[in-house]
Amino acid sequence: MDTTPSPYAVNGGHLAHSWLGRLDLRLIADRVGTPVFVYSEEQGVKNIGRIKSAAAAAGIEKRVELYIPFFPNSNPHILGPLRKFDSGLLLQLPSEYKILRRFGFDKFIVSPGHVSDADIGFWAQTGYPIFLSSLDEISHLIRIDPRASINVRLDSLSSGKPGIKYSQLHDLKELLAINKRPLNCFELYCGSGNSVDEMISILEQVFMIFLTYFPEANAINFAGGYGFAYDEWNEPNKHFDWHRYFQNLRDIADRYRVPAHVKFLFEPARDVLADVGALLLSVKRSVISNGGANQVLTDGSRTLMPSAQYKQRHHHVIFLDAAMAEMNSNGMRAALRGRGILRHDYVLPGEYAVPEGIGPQNYLVILDVGAYCATQHMEFLSIPPAAEVLIDTEGSIHLISSHGGELDKWRHLLAQKKDLKAARAETVSAVE
């Protein structure tokens, strides 16, 4: 038996330090079944509060505005607490806007990547700022809405990522001057998962762009990219050091003499959302040892959160006994198998140390899956999506997405073929 400790699963005591330790997981497993994503409203409140108090400590709370991207989680129920903090949401698609309006959200910015003229028209009539990524798109907005505020997205990485490149800044400035349009705000996307030092070093670039090209701008959007340490157990160590970041930001802004009315916008996703969610799975067999790697069969699938595999993200895992008490992971190392047929259907990358005697009476909970996980689940291999449950700040447990029926994957399959010449246009969205 291989008893080498896994860097990703340490023995015991972790559940108690998490909001999961205060939860009736048994109730959730019995009432909803597994797989189920479980979210904590309280943790979301804590994460936004941490950023807000760091801004206050740096004396910039009146200048800081948070817009949490919707797409990394995309369940409106989970984003409810944002409103308590006067935080907004970052959108990219008209359908996101439509569904969020139904849930009562009304504070948005839009940063969509490249968009069609029709989408520019859609956003222009909402009046929300849209961060456009090419000179052509900006020209179109100016043509259709001479009074629209002009907001642009720059790509600091010079990558394939949507965004005006540094080499085009001069042309952008000219385009705005010819049309007598001031820039309201520019957004600089700098990649994801950056350390505090990396994010601080980018600040110099941001303020240099402000000073050189757009000193008239009313706001600077620092976008996302704030790292979250998935390999840490300790909550403060997982999170981005907003305190140090904001202190540096204030000092650098002062050094560049950025006027006090200029607002600072931020779009953090994983730092706010990752540890808000966990995925509860059931174990379905005792360890399978077919000569190769040992495998623990679960009722999960890589399709429930594909980015864990393709980003090689080793989420922490806590194994639970039948009474949902945490078990010591001191047995063999095994891969966590999903229920699909494909060779690669492992819920997480690599191997984990699993408890001795693990079997169908056990559960496991995968931590820090609140961002870029449930939202990505694919309907591949006919595996239906997982349900979602939210624990509110009073501790009450609510179902917020159901598992759906066994045939859910085929929900839009038409019983009869429809002759397109005879049918009306099938463009009406489900949320309209």
Ligand SMILES: Cc1ncc(COP(=O)(O)O)c(C=O)c1O
């Ligand atoms: C424009 C934009 N803003 C914010 C984010 C969120 O980034 P993070 O999760 O690293 O905070 C992303 C992620 O892709 C993004 O593209």
